[in-house]
Amino acid sequence: MNTVSGNRGLLQAENLIFEIGAETRTGVDLPAPKGRADRLGGLKRTAPLPLPGLSEPEAVRHYVRLSQKNYAIDLGFFPLGSCTMKHNPRLNEKMARLEGFADLHPLQPVQTVQGALMLMEELSRWLITLTGMQAVALSPKAGAHGEACGMLAIKAAIVARGEGETRKRVLVPSSAHGTNPATAAACGFIVDEIKGDADGRVDLADVTEQLGPDVAAIMMTNPNTCGLFEPDIRRIADMVHAAGGYFYCDGANYNAIVGRVRPGDLGVDAMHINLHKTFSTPHGGGGPGAGPTVLSAALAPFAPVPYLVRDGETLHLVETENSADGEAQPFGRMCAFHGQMGMYVRALTYMLSHGADGLRQVAEDAVLNANYLLARLKGHFGAPFGDRPCMHEVLLDDSTLKPHGVETIDLAKALIDEGYHPMTTYFPLVVHGALLIEPTETESKAELDRFADVLIALAERAKTDAAHFKSAPHLAPMRRLDETRAARQPKLRWRPEEALRAAAE
């Protein structure tokens, strides 16, 4: 049904800010300054900037309307696999807003921020204890940044051994997150792929074959992106160490093992921890990410600056490589300051409010929830790795839908009509038409049942009504977008003349 206004019920239609704004409007109306001489030496702007001026109510409505078209964990179940979209507890938010944390400036004298530094020390202690590692670099800003931190520490350790020119290969499994090979390549390594076996795990024989004196590191995810625990991980770690390499673990899936397995015991030398996944701080637009990276004894000396040191009652940050003492040989610095203070507060709040036993239950419930979904959904969708239990995420495929002309992308779009953000689709690449679902521990059984009921009903409908799926979504603010054309002919800039032309057509 089309409306005169373009609104749909109480959901307001909204144009781009450039289309609704005008240079003649403003939210803050200041009188022009008087009696000021031009001090710009003739460089004063002669024409107004083409910025979209909006009054305050227009600006507020614009962003509220956009937020209503958005999907968020505060709105509904967000089953994105490998993303760990869990609830962000409100206690975290309350603590992060305490003025002693929220109103600090990174250039304040360290004597005035001892409380904040103590919080960072305590967070470090929890991360090191939970992972069984030697040191932690808190500063990386997200998962991939943490990967870079770990791989740069590995590079520094190899250079310090005098093998910088000879150890350049990094082994990455075919099921890895795309950031792993990208990080290794960005750090100057040569990336070689390790095959997966028929069970969705790393092929041990291929690791054995590829290991050698030129291998700097292996990068593995555990549990892996197929939602399966790598049973040979300790053996692989030993083999890599025996060959003189280091073991990087992608900690994106740490949610599945926190409190149950210490990665240090598995032989891991470096691992990033996504505070915005395992430790419940917000994702994306909800707040900046944080990717602290834990390091083994072998890599700890190469941790980047700044890092915390305690001198009696006082904490301070070692800010430069030259001021490092003892065995420390920092490889450099990951970012301007010490990292995301607000996320440290939220993550530590989560740890303290759960306790060690509560964090263990987080992993247990995350795995239980995923296996509950697997039990309900198998039979209705393809299960590429058979009947075995999964870890924290369920990997299915579209093999039961395809004979009826419905593919993963169509199911994902139909799920939007049902009010759910789609699961991760077409990843991991080792499974065709992959559907990767991560329920997390924070969804109730009732919500999981509702979601499973929807998916099963859709699978049934696919048998007789492929057309419904091909034209979905029908109820979303935007209908099916032409993703192919968007990729082939991307338009990354709004141009007024093109908008006028489009309006005329």
Add this chain to the structure above:
Amino acid sequence: MAARYTKDHEWVRVEGDVATCGISVFAAEQLGDVVYVELPAVGRQVEQGGEMAVVESAKAASDVYAPVTGEIIAVNDALTSNPEKVNEGPEGEGWFVKIQLTKPGEVDALMDEAAYAAFAKA
């Protein structure tokens, strides 16, 4: 000659000592709409099984491996601006590169059409 195929779903057709290569109809169907193709520089030496090009679809990005050893003597520049040609005719207009063969014997070990059809089905 008739096309030969690799296990990584590339095809190769040899005329004289030049092999024209691309990705198979099966591979193009699996990938879905191709949105980007990255081709090697002319003059580059490639080894059988080594990385030669990259093909990206809305679903996935994949390496394309050289089906034979030799020197890249031509690339299908049209794919850079019109990647849809890969879907329109994977084993025709959508060819990727021409390779000057240095080990012509390699071709004989590749699968013929019937063997590849059976392989892709499995």
